[in-house]
Amino acid sequence: MTGSAPLLEVDKLVKEYRGGRRLADRLTGRPETVVRAVTGVSLSIARGEIVGLIGESGCGKSTLGRSILRLHEPTSGRVTFDGTDVTxxxxxxxxxxxxxxxxxxxxxxxxxxxxxxxGEIVGLPLRLHGLARSPAEVRDLVAAMIEKVGLKSAHLDRYPHQFSGGQRQRIGIARALVSHPEFIVCDEPVSALDVSIQAQIIQLLTDLKSEMGLTYLFISHDISVIGYLSDRVAVMYLGELVEFGPVEDVLARPRHPYTQSLMSAVPEVDRPGHRHRVRLEGDLPSPLAPPPGCRFHTRCPFATDICRREAPRTETVGPGHTAACHRLSENLSLLDEEQA
Amino acid sequence: MTDALLEVNGLRTVFDTRAGTVCAVDGVDATVRRGECLGVVGESGSGKSVTFASVMGLVRPPGRIEAGRILFEGRDLRALSPRQMRAIRGRDIAMTMQDALTALNPALTVGEQMAEMMEAHDESLPASRGARRRAIAERSAEMLGLVGIPSAGERLRQYPHEFSGGMRQRIMIAIALASRPKLLIADEPTTALDVTIQAQVLELITDIRAELGMSVVLITHDLGVVAEHCDRVMVMYAGQVVETGPTADVIGAPRHPYTKGLLASIPRLALRGQRIRPIEGQVPELIDLPPQCRFYSRCPERGPECLRPVEMHDAGEGREARCVRVVPEMVS
Amino acid sequence: MSATEEIIAAGPAEPARETPFRRNMRAFAANPLALGSAVVVGLFILMAIFAPLVAPHDPADTDLLRRLQPPAWLPGGDWAHPLGCDALGRDILSRIIYGARVSIFIGAAVVLVATTIGILAGLAAGYLRGWVDVAISRFVDILLGFPYLIFAIGLMAMMGPGLGNIILALVYKEWVIPCRVVRGETLAARELEYVEAARAIGASRGYIMLREILPNILSPVIVVSTIRMAHVIILEASLSFLGLGVQPPTASWGAMVADGRAFILQAWWVSTFPGVAILLLVLAINVASQGLRDAFDPRFHE
Incomplete structure (x- = not known):
């Protein structure tokens, strides 16, 4: 977004899960099963920005988030945070x-x-990183954080099961923020919540972001949430980034047929029934045996021979807007004019 | 009146727990007309699922139906024997569950489960064994085809775990439809599914409804789904219906503050940069509720006149809302 | 705004929701058979602890005049020795009371040591995975390949008899059982988000294993350990029966049954009463632990 160096840079990150070979597999010469959950994703996030990461279940978006934090060790690729190679x-x-x-x-x-x-849950980061000099200070800092997320310091001695889902999510947010981090991976933080509670948590996260100067990678399967929150949005399909760019461009003028089909599938209260819906055929292919060529070709209405043979390169389609599709130059669209 | 397929009056379903009696459904009136799709919207704990589990006679202890009338084609379902109820369930009214994996029997093939359903409910099947088996196989394949599952003949011999989540949901719909019910109750049919698959399943239900002329009750928490697929909508909150009416009217100009709040809570690209206005607080626990408007503590429009039980008020044009502000003269 | 505050401050309307552990214990107490058995086990333990106060005689006192004296209710018996006397004229009741000390002490010690080892090994295998898991799991598989009693007999023959050696010989293999339980539970727990959250905060592996995972998987381990205690008591009795256990004159139920073998036709009570004691204690532990298992298994709550 800005000219300054990005806070976080992900370079060709790959995460594979190996099924492991048993003795019997080795004897019969059966190859090891390898799930390539994330296959060479690159993206950068500027300080103070919210990058939305969207995709369907199994596309590798959670794995990407966790690999960035090395909760799952990346197989290859590099993650640079504020100039430091985290990997x-x-x-x-x-x-x-x-x-x-x-x-x-x-x-x-x-x-x-x-x-x-x-109190113990939220206080743990403070104790582990020695951010408070005394137990009394831990308690004070925890109480301040708990109040910041909208709970009461009187709640500190209660156990998680005594809270509702929305309140528990607030506790999780307090735990993540109590050590004053700069970058947060929000892994579907509102997907499990009811609509009205979801809105409360979204509001809380945006308020805390400006108050504490945070940067978010916001993972969600919900385009409405991503569209509301993010500055830029990245679309993932089967372990690959298929489109990335400013949210206004990507969601208003999606260039990749997968992004277009995602957009058309979302039911919206605003304009019911006025829409030509794209019907994607079939289900997500198994990441164990991803299709050759473009990974989306099995479900893509525009697929041609080249899509079945060759993986498309990522191309720039606008300012800061990239997409990976063989037929970008043809300006195909699955969406109606009215929707664009 | 005459075109009502299902009529629920004053339904009250409670659950006895150690903490007290939880009134999950409290005085619900609902009507499903022939051929229509009724959307039932609410958050967890609103009673939307329990209401229709009660209709299906699927409420088990510690839950019980305390009061109310459930008329299906004029017959009171609560007066029926368990055997008569079983006959109606599946044949006339079918229900699909949110979690298709646990709702299907993992030990039987899809074909066996469909056959079981038809054997139990379809009197039109031929009497001779061979002809009967052929008829069932034919109809099963037809149903799988109808829900968009290719090479249905082979798929019938597979087990539920061999299908993906979207496929399983479609299979459950196929099984529910195998006996050509008059009413399909779909409980959160798409919540567990991805958006692209969700769109497929919902369109499927809408198409089949037109084709078979059945009525559909779509239970969901997603107002977008209701807006696109339902003729009428019923909004539930804390065990009560708070607003009903034609979908476009209710969503275009909600009358109950809760419906307004729900609509304002949905994040949208169009609202970027603006603050969303979430409904404050949370759903009350359904034990020992005070005799007042249940939305009182969270309502931005509350006043002293809300501190007594609130009835459903006619809001014109086939709409009703449980709010005193619908009737201007009630607000002092 | 004030409305939010009010509601959040009030918290859920059901503040007294009990912890899972307390709910389980309530379920356990609601099962009269299991509760009764637990009381029987408790009585045995009290009897063992207060043996010198409860026992009518010194268990080692011999009185050759009372050789094979029958129980009190049979001709020739008297109430000074209610369950009769053995071949050396020792009071059987007193020996059973003192024998409880050996059985319960060995049972508890073996289970305690084995569970501790099993927990550590199981946590390491389940959480660290990799070669640690391979090494521990293979070792466990190998140990499981030996028949338990023969394994213990072999070890006792090598090390010689004695209380410490019995415990060692039984622990050698006993730890395998809690280890497998803990490994399985840990494998499931390590994928839970709160464990991942602790990793994300920067908690060490030891902290995560002992402070985050262990407290949450302890219930099934406790249940298994109580069931195993009954097995260990039988094993100890078997070793003592074979003369490889506690050495005379210390009273041990297994050895008492063995002592009575030679007179089983003339004086059945010498073998029978200690046998009944074993049966009663083992049965009570088993029923109580079954109740415990049912109470801790969520499938048994509606």
Whole structure:
């Protein structure tokens, strides 16, 4: 967005999961199963920006988020945070780095240890990184953070099961923010919540962002949420980035047929029924055996021979707007004029 | 009146828990007309699923139906014996569940499950065994084709785990449709699915509804889904219906503050840069609720006149809302 | 705004929701058979602890005049020795009471040590994965290949009898069982988001294993350990029966059954009463632990 160096740079990140070969597999010569969850994704995030990452389940968006934080060790590729190569850091330096990069999880029930009080959960980052001099100071800082996310300091001695889903998500946010990080991976933080609670949490996250000067990678399958929040949006399909650019461009004039079909599939309250809907045939192919050529060709209405043979290169289609499709120059669109 | 397929009056379903009696559904009136699609919207705990589980006779202890009448084609379903109810369930009214993986039997092939359904409910099948089996196989393949599953003949011999999530949801719809029901209750049919698959499933339901002329109840938390697929909508909150009416009218000009809040809560590209105005607070626990408007504590329009039980008020043009502000003279 | 504050401050309307552990214990207490069995086990433990106060005689006191004296209710018996006497004229009741000390002490010690080792090994295998997991799991597989009792007999023959050696011989293999339980539970727990959250914060592996995972997987381990205690008591009795266990004159139920073998036709009570004691304790532990398992298994809650 700005001319300054990006806060986070992801360069050709690959994450593979190996199924492991058993003795029997080795004897029969069966190859090891390899799931390529993320296949060479590059993107950059400027300080103070919200980059939305969108895609359907199994596209690798959560894996990408976790690999950036090295919660899952990337197979290859580089993650640079504020000039430091995170992927090369040894354990002690990585631990120090974790204070600056945090994550908010999807499931407000699974992400909090049921046997810890709220005070212990939120206070843990402070204690681990020695950010407070005394237990009393930990408590003060935790209380301040808990109030910042809209709960009461009187809640500190309660256990997670005594809270509702929305309140628990607030606790998870407090845990992520208490060490004053600069960068947060928000991994579907509102997907498990009811509509009215979802809006509360979105509002809280945007308020905290401007208040604390945060940068978000916001992962979601919900285009409406991404469209509302993000400055730029990245679209993933089967481990690959198919389109990336400013949200106004990508969502208003999507260039990749997959982004177009995603846009047309979202039911919206504003303009029901006035739309020609793109019907994508079939389901997401298995990442165990991704299709050759362009990975989207099995479901793409525009697929031709070259799409079945060759993987498309990423091309620039506008200012800061890139897409990976063989037929970009033809300006095909699945969407009606009215929608564009 | 005459075109009502399903009529629910004053339904009250409660669950006995140690903390007290939870009134999950409290005085719900609902009508489903022939051939229409009714959207039922609400958040978790609103009672939307329990209402239709009650209609299906699927409420099990510690839950029980305490009061109310459920008329299906004029017959009171609550007065029926369990055997009569079983006959109606599946044949006349079918229900699909949110989680297709657990709702299908993992030990039986899809074909076996469809055959089971037809054997149980279809009297039109031929009497002789061979002809009967052929008829069932034919109809099953036809149904799978109808829900958009290719090479249906082979697919019938596969087990549920061999299908993807979207496929399973379609199979469950196919099984539900196998007996050509008059009413399909679809409980969050797309919540567990990705958007592109969700669009496929919803269009499928809409197409089949037109083709078979059945009525559909679509239970969902997604107002967008309702806006695109339903003729009428019923908004539920804390066990009560708070607003009903034609979908376009309700969404275009909501009368109940909760419906307004829900609509304002949906983030949209068009709202970028503006603050969304979430509904403050959370849904009350359904135990020992005070006799007042249930939305009172979260309502931006609340006043002293809301501190007593609020009835559904006619808001004209086939609309109703449970808010005193719908009737100007009630607000002092 | 004030409305939000009010509602959030009030919290959920059900503040007294109990912890899972308390709910499980309530479910356990609601099962009369299991509760009764737990009481029986408790009585045995009290009896063992207060043996010198409860026992009518010194268990080692011999009185050759009372050789094979029958129980009190049979001709020739008297109430000074309610369950009769053995071949050396020792009071059987007193020996059973003192024998409980050996059985329960060995049972508890073996299970405690084995569970501790099993927890550490299982956590390491399940959380660290990789070669640690391969090494531990293979070792576990190898140990499981040996028949338990024969394995223990072999070890006892090598090390010689004695209380410490019995415990060692049984722990050698016993740790495998909690280890497998803990490994399985850890494999599931390590994928949970709160464990990932601890990693994201920068918590060390030791902290995550012992502070985040362990407290949440302890319930099934406790259930398995109580079931195993019954097995260990039988194994100890078997070793003592074979003369490889606690050495005379220390009273041990297994050895008492063995002592009575020679007189089983003339004086059945010498073998029978210690046998009944084993049966009763093992049965009570088993029923109580079954109840515990049912109570801790969420599938048994509606």
């Amino acid at each position: 090369a850091l040894a354990a002690p330096a990585m631990k120090a780095m974790r204070r600056r990069m945090q994550i908010i999880f999807q499931d407000p029930y699974a992400s909090l240890n049921p046997r810890r009080t709220v």
